[in-house]
Amino acid sequence: MSMIAAFYGGKSILITGATGFLGKVLMEKLFRTSPDLKVIYILVRPKAGQTLQQRVFQILNSKLFEKVKEVCPNVHEKIRAISADLNQSDFAISKEDMQELLSYTNIIFHCAATVRFDDHLRHAVQLNVTATQQLLLMASQMPKLEAFIHISTAFSNCNLKHIDEVIYPCPVEPKKIIDSMEWLDDAIIDEITPKLIGDRPNTYTYTKALGEMVVQQESGNINIAIIRPSIVGATWQEPFPGWVDNLNGPSGLIIAAGKGFLRCVRATPMAVADLIPADTVVNLTLAVGWYTAVHRPKSVLIYHCTSGNFNPCNWGKMALQVLAAFEKIPFERAFRRPNADFTTNSITIQYWNAVSHRAPAIIYDFYLRLTGRKPRMTKLMNRLLRTVSMLEYFINRSWEWSTDNTEMLMSELSPEDQRVFNFDVRQLNWLEYIENYVLGVKKYLLKEDMAGIPKAKQHLKRLRNIHYLFNTALFLIAWRLLIARSQVARNVWFFIVSFCYKLLSYFRASSTLKV
Numbered sequence: 001m002s003m004i005a006a007f008y009g010g011k012s013i014l015i016t017g018a019t020g021f022l023g024k025v026l027m028e029k030l031f032r033t034s035p036d037l038k039v040i041y042i043l044v045r046p047k048a049g050q051t052l053q054q055r056v057f058q059i060l061n062s063k064l065f066e067k068v069k070e071v072c073p074n075v076h077e078k079i080r081a082i083s084a085d086l087n088q089s090d091f092a093i094s095k096e097d098m099q100e101l102l103s104y105t106n107i108i109f110h111c112a113a114t115v116r117f118d119d120h121l122r123h124a125v126q127l128n129v130t131a132t133q134q135l136l137l138m139a140s141q142m143p144k145l146e147a148f149i150h151i152s153t154a155f156s157n158c159n160l161k162h163i164d165e166v167i168y169p170c171p172v173e174p175k176k177i178i179d180s181m182e183w184l185d186d187a188i189i190d191e192i193t194p195k196l197i198g199d200r201p202n203t204y205t206y207t208k209a210l211g212e213m214v215v216q217q218e219s220g221n222i223n224i225a226i227i228r229p230s231i232v233g234a235t236w237q238e239p240f241p242g243w244v245d246n247l248n249g250p251s252g253l254i255i256a257a258g259k260g261f262l263r264c265v266r267a268t269p270m271a272v273a274d275l276i277p278a279d280t281v282v283n284l285t286l287a288v289g290w291y292t293a294v295h296r297p298k299s300v301l302i303y304h305c306t307s308g309n310f311n312p313c314n315w316g317k318m319a320l321q322v323l324a325a326f327e328k329i330p331f332e333r334a335f336r337r338p339n340a341d342f343t344t345n346s347i348t349i350q351y352w353n354a355v356s357h358r359a360p361a362i363i364y365d366f367y368l369r370l371t372g373r374k375p376r377m378t379k380l381m382n383r384l385l386r387t388v389s390m391l392e393y394f395i396n397r398s399w400e401w402s403t404d405n406t407e408m409l410m411s412e413l414s415p416e417d418q419r420v421f422n423f424d425v426r427q428l429n430w431l432e433y434i435e436n437y438v439l440g441v442k443k444y445l446l447k448e449d450m451a452g453i454p455k456a457k458q459h460l461k462r463l464r465n466i467h468y469l470f471n472t473a474l475f476l477i478a479w480r481l482l483i484a485r486s487q488v489a490r491n492v493w494f495f496i497v498s499f500c501y502k503l504l505s506y507f508r509a510s511s512t513l514k515v
């Protein structure tokens with residue numbers, strides 16, 4: 001019997017960010033392995049014209065929850081969606097709901113965050129720092145609370161090369177930042193943002209670091225732990241391989257590459273691609289929840305959830321694996337054939353962006369205009385290149401994360417728990433994982449039918465022929481223009497033609513002699 005699964009039995013669990021990518025996988029695993037848990041409270045905001053109930057209904061009816069419904073048929077009775085907006089004071093939770101949360105919650109998993117790299121500092125601070133502070137205040141009033149698990153990111157200290165499982169202080173205290181956001185206007189915040197984030201690449205990593213400081217400062221008597229996952233990718237094994245439901249991290253780029261929009265990037269092939277499957281993060285998170293509640297460590301323990309030091313794979317190798325997966329599982333209606341060129345040179349990437357990305361987009365838009373349709377490719381390409389430029393920081397560097405706490409926890413688990421809550425990525429086969437990832441992107445993000453694969457392969461063949469034809473025509477035109485203008489080019493051309501002619505005569509003569 002799994003001790004961790006048994007631990008969550010009968011518990012009231014509060015999850016923030018349960019409608020997000022990681023939150024859903026966390027909720028699914030909890031219901032599947034501990035169907036006898038009492039209730040999961042989720043803080044949800046109404047969104048895109050959907051009520052809370054509609055949002056919960058949509059989640060429970062997704063493919064992700066198919067297995068859960070078998071082991072926990074009354075799952076919908078065990079989810080209690082609470083209307084909340086983490087941007088509001090007291091999260092805009094009603095008095096009755098707040099009272100219920102304070103009275104019964106045993107465990108908190110704090111997953112909610114803004115993960116946008118370019119979010120305005122005010123908003124990023126509100127969600128990633130102030131909301132964390134407010135949640136800790138709530139937690140301090142919960143008599144039955146056993147553990148508070150905060151999800152941060154391995155990149156909260158990406159300004160360092162070697163990162164230990166400790167909290168590194170930021171120069172300006174989080175409380176001062178929170179206060180200043182209340183009275184500074186947007187223009188001033190914009191001006192001071194680069195100074196505040198310093199050598200971090202964006203407001204996301206900076207505010208996640210501030211969030212960790214808040215956790216440490218406000219921990220009081222609460223049993224707290226912090227999980228720092230690296231780049232979270234599709235599920236590896238559970239509930240099934242390849243599940244993914246948003247474009248963050250590599251998923252959007254896999255689409256862009258598979259559809260042939262993105263063919264080259266400024267990336268370092270040898271840099272470590274520290275991807276971590278979502279189910280691995282969730283397994284570690286649940287194990288940490290159990291360990292923190294049962295063993296009550298004296299200080300806030302931090303757990304790195306990374307793959308680099310256990311089972312490293314670099315971007316170069318990963319891109320080749322992605323390309324190999326596209327051969328087997330092509331995406332429908334690709335714009336161009338997938339390709340993966342890497343350069344670290346900023347001039348080369350400018351050239352490639354012009355020739356390989358912008359020029360085909362402009363030509364395609366010209367074709368759309370000619371055929372009476374609205375041009376859209378140039379706009380799409382510009383947005384894609386902007387996105388890629390924001391990810392460049394992470395694909396041109398390698399980091400070392402120490403994993404002493406994570407390894408310690410692994411050794412504390414019983415063999416059964418190590419199996420049920422597996423977070424040992426040494427067992428991960430990257431080739432297999434990437435293939436399932438690409439399959440998952442095709443099925444769950446693009447919603448493409450597997451039956452369309454032969455047609456997609458045909459389409460790629462056609463694109464390859466068009467590519468060869470186009471290049472040959474371009475070469476002949478360029479050469480013809482050159483010959484018309486340059487004596488040297490003409491001499492080279494006549495030399496090549498006469499050389500080929502002589503070679504042909506020689507072979508013809510020697511074959512006649514043999515006969």
Ligand SMILES: CCCCCCCCCCCCCCCCCCCCCCCCCCCCCC(=O)SCCNC(=O)CCNC(=O)[C@H](O)C(C)(C)COP(=O)(O)OP(=O)(O)OC[C@H]1O[C@@H](n2cnc3c(N)ncnc32)[C@H](O)[C@@H]1OP(=O)(O)O
Nearest residue numbers: 115116117153248249250252253257263319322340387394
């Ligand atoms: C698995 C291996 C990968 C290999 C890739 C394929 C290789 C094949 C060969 C290809 C050729 C070369 C490619 C090689 C690629 C090399 C490897 C790249 C791997 C990618 C590495 C990712 C690194 C991530 C680092 C993360 C570190 C921190 C991790 C965390 O803690 S948090 C989670 C990370 N957060 C995010 O990812 C959020 C990022 N997104 C944003 O911040 C914003 O969306 C934005 C980029 C600023 C854009 O904002 P906008 O206001 O412009 O609008 P919007 O958000 O509505 O989106 C605009 C359109 O762009 C689409 N989109 C959004 N995100 C992505 C994305 N990550 N990739 C691609 N496209 C994205 C969005 O859908 C919109 O589309 P539209 O509606 O059609 O306009």
Ligand SMILES: NC(=O)C1=CN([C@@H]2O[C@H](COP(=O)(O)OP(=O)(O)OC[C@H]3O[C@@H](n4cnc5c(N)ncnc54)[C@H](OP(=O)(O)O)[C@@H]3O)[C@@H](O)[C@H]2O)C=CC1
Nearest residue numbers: 017018019020021022085086087111112113153229231232
């Ligand atoms: N994905 C990744 O690569 C990594 C993620 N992480 C961390 O993991 C955690 C989860 O990330 P992930 O699941 O990928 O992110 P998502 O963007 O998928 O989910 C974010 C969640 O936060 C909720 N949320 C955002 N704003 C509010 C608000 N004002 N009120 C209530 N809820 C809100 C969202 O709700 P709604 O559905 O209403 O928008 C959603 O449920 C984050 O803390 C992130 O920093 C760490 C490392 C890597």
